[in-house]
Every structure is written in C-alpha cells, then in structure tokens.
Amino acid sequence: MNEIFRDGLLDGQVAIVTGGGSGIGRVTAIELASLGAHVVVFGRREEPLTETCALVPSGRCEAVVCDIREEDEVDAAVDGVLARHGRIDLLVNNAGGQFLTPAELITPKGFRTVIRLNLEGTWLMTHAVATKAMIPGGGGKVVSITMTPHTGLPGMTHSSASRAGIESLMKTLSIEWARFDIRLNAIAPGIVGTDTFLTKYPSQFVEGAAETVPLQRLGTPEQIAWMVCQLASPAGDYTTGSVITIDGARDNHIGAWPPERELGPDGKPAQEVRRPRGR
Numbered sequence: 001m002n003e004i005f006r007d008g009l010l011d012g013q014v015a016i017v018t019g020g021g022s023g024i025g026r027v028t029a030i031e032l033a034s035l036g037a038h039v040v041v042f043g044r045r046e047e048p049l050t051e052t053c054a055l056v057p058s059g060r061c062e063a064v065v066c067d068i069r070e071e072d073e074v075d076a077a078v079d080g081v082l083a084r085h086g087r088i089d090l091l092v093n094n095a096g097g098q099f100l101t102p103a104e105l106i107t108p109k110g111f112r113t114v115i116r117l118n119l120e121g122t123w124l125m126t127h128a129v130a131t132k133a134m135i136p137g138g139g140g141k142v143v144s145i146t147m148t149p150h151t152g153l154p155g156m157t158h159s160s161a162s163r164a165g166i167e168s169l170m171k172t173l174s175i176e177w178a179r180f181d182i183r184l185n186a187i188a189p190g191i192v193g194t195d196t197f198l199t200k201y202p203s204q205f206v207e208g209a210a211e212t213v214p215l216q217r218l219g220t221p222e223q224i225a226w227m228v229c230q231l232a233s234p235a236g237d238y239t240t241g242s243v244i245t246i247d248g249a250r251d252n253h254i255g256a257w258p259p260e261r262e263l264g265p266d267g268k269p270a271q272e273v274r275r276p277r278g279r
C-alpha cells in the first residue's frame with residue numbers, strides 16, 4: 001500500500017527508471033511499483049538493480065543492465081522492454097552524477113564525461129523511448145531529474161551546464177512532441193540525503209549542507225519519487241514543459257533567513273520603523 005496515493009493508481013503502466021539501483025531511482029521504482037506500475041530499472045551494475053527489485057513486494061520490477069551513454073546498449077535495452085511488455089508509458093531519466101571540483105581543474109575529458117552521462121545519456125534514452133514506443137503508441141510521459149540552484153552550482157560547472165541542457169531539452173520537446181501527446185518535465189531537487197550524497201562528497205560539504213537550505217534540512221528520495229508518481233498519474237496529464245523545483249527554497253536563497261547581518265537588535269528579523277504618511 002502506498003503512503004500518499006490510492007492503490008492501483010498506475011495499474012497497467014510500464015515505466016523505465018534509469019539509475020534505479022540506488023538512491024532516488026530506487027525509491028522511485030519502489031513507489032511506482034507500489035501503485036501498480038511494472039517498473040524496469042536500468043543501470044550499469046546488475047547487483048544493485050536486482051536488490052531494488054527484491055524490495056518490490058509485488059514483483060513488478062525487472063533489472064536491465066544498460067549504460068545510458070552507449071547508443072547500442074540503449075537501443076537494445078529499450079527494444080527488450082518493448083518486446084516483453086508491448087508499451088512504455090513512463091521514462092524517468094534519473095541516472096546522472098558529477099564530481100565536485102573547481103572549474104579551472106576540470107579537464108576536457110572530465111567535462112565530456114559529465115556532459116555525456118547527464119545530457120547525452122538523457123537524450124539517447126528519451127529519443128529511443130519516444131521513437132520506438134511513445135510515438136507509435138500514441139503518447140507517454142518523460143520525467144528528468146536535474147538539480148538546483150538554477151543560478152549555477154559552483155564546483156559543479158559541468159553538471160550545472162548539463163542540467164540546464166536537460167531542462168531545455170524537456171521544454172523544447174514538450175512543444176515539438178505535443179503532437180504525439182508526449183509530456184516531458186524536469187524535477188529539480190536541491191540536496192537529497194541519499195547514500196551517494198552523504199558518502200561521496202567532502203565531509204565539510206555534507207555536514208554544512210542542511211544549513212544552506214532555507215528550510216534547514218535536506219530532502220528525502222521519497223519527496224522526489226512522489227512528484228514522479230503525481231506526474232505519472234492523471235493529475236499530471238496537463239503538465240508538460242515544466243521544471244518542478246523541490247529544494248526547500250534553496251533555489252531562491254542560500255542559507256537560513258534572515259542572515260545574521262540582517263537581524264534586528266532584538267535578534268528578530270529587522271523591521272522598518274513606520275513613518276508618518278507622505279515622508
């Protein structure tokens with residue numbers, strides 16, 4: 001039973017979740033399956049994918065090893081899903097990542113690596129699923145996971161650029177493929193406390209992360225997964241070309257508000273003294 005949505009909401013749907021072997025992708029796969037969808041998780045390593053499927057009590061989960069950067073692997077994997085299920089209703093482009101480093105130290109290979117994974121991988125998956133399944137099948141939905149802040153994330157130049165590219169891809173295709181009834185959106189999380197975030201990044205970055213969010217806490221994978229479920233449901237039927245930010249307001253302001261320098265003498269938010277009218 002699902003904590004948020006009604007049972008059977010996504011009955012009959014076939015969904016692909018890339019990067020479904022861990023973090024946000026794993027929780028998304030579990031939530032989609034709990035609502036009746038049959039979920040196919042894509043990733044490079046078989047073991048975490050199989051672990052995800054073991055966590056789906058209904059058994060409506062299948063693991064497919066596929067590197068989304070490799071055109072031939074993407075084609076074969078998408079063909080396989082279509083051959084087994086005859087349709088693909090939802091594609092969740094979640095696989096992605098980057099390494100944290102000052103821009104001046106990023107090598108051409110490093111830049112290319114991140115763009116290739118995040119932007120080109122998302123394009124290859126989206127194009128394959130659309131042309132093979134959604135256009136012939138009369139429509140579908142694509143949700144791509146991107147990132148905030150939209151003003152750019154210092155230390156992640158390559159990733160910020162690639163995520164902007166993905167959001168532009170979703171917006172552009174939402175216009176071009178509206179005639180095929182394909183609805184494409186991006187969900188832009190801020191900082192989500194997944195194992196990768198908590199263990200891969202430098203400790204000072206991780207330990208100070210919650211303080212950079214106006215809500216003063218990190219997001220959870222479930223909060224992202226539930227938005228994917230909503231978009232996949234009839235509630236999402238008219239939403240397309242949107243970027244839905246889920247980040248505790250970090251896109252609008254970094255840190256708690258008010259910042260210390262703006263506190264009034266009583267320690268409360270500074271307040272302007274009311275002046276007589278006309279002055």
Ligand SMILES: CCCCC/C=C/C(=O)SCCNC(=O)CCNC(=O)[C@H](O)C(C)(C)COP(=O)(O)OP(=O)(O)OC[C@H]1O[C@@H](n2cnc3c(N)ncnc32)[C@H](O)[C@@H]1OP(=O)(O)O
Pocket residue numbers: 096097098099100101107109110111113114117153190191192196197200209
């Ligand atoms: C406060 C805001 C926080 C924002 C929060 C966001 C969090 C997240 O997104 S967490 C979840 C994301 N998941 C990951 O980031 C997954 C882990 N990342 C990776 O696997 C790698 O970083 C990857 C994305 C680059 C992909 O790895 P892979 O394709 O296996 O590439 P290689 O390891 O072979 O590296 C290729 C190439 O890239 C350069 N490079 C890789 N790592 C670094 C590094 N740490 N520093 C500098 N450069 C790096 C380098 O050029 C590599 O080539 P070689 O030098 O020849 O190895």
Ligand SMILES: NC(=O)C1=CN([C@@H]2O[C@H](COP(=O)(O)OP(=O)(O)OC[C@H]3O[C@@H](n4cnc5c(N)ncnc54)[C@H](OP(=O)(O)O)[C@@H]3O)[C@@H](O)[C@H]2O)C=CC1
Pocket residue numbers: 018019020021022023024025042043044045046048066067068069094095096097098117121145146147148188189190191192193194195196197
């Ligand atoms: N956690 C956070 O704070 C935030 C995360 N995001 C983004 O959300 C997404 C999920 O993040 P999160 O769950 O934290 O990260 P994880 O590292 O847990 O998930 C990334 C997944 O992508 C898969 N993957 C990586 N490269 C490839 C590839 N070439 N082909 C197929 N699959 C691949 C990995 O599996 P495998 O290695 O087996 O291939 C892994 O399961 C990522 O795009 C991330 O950048 C955005 C904002 C914030």
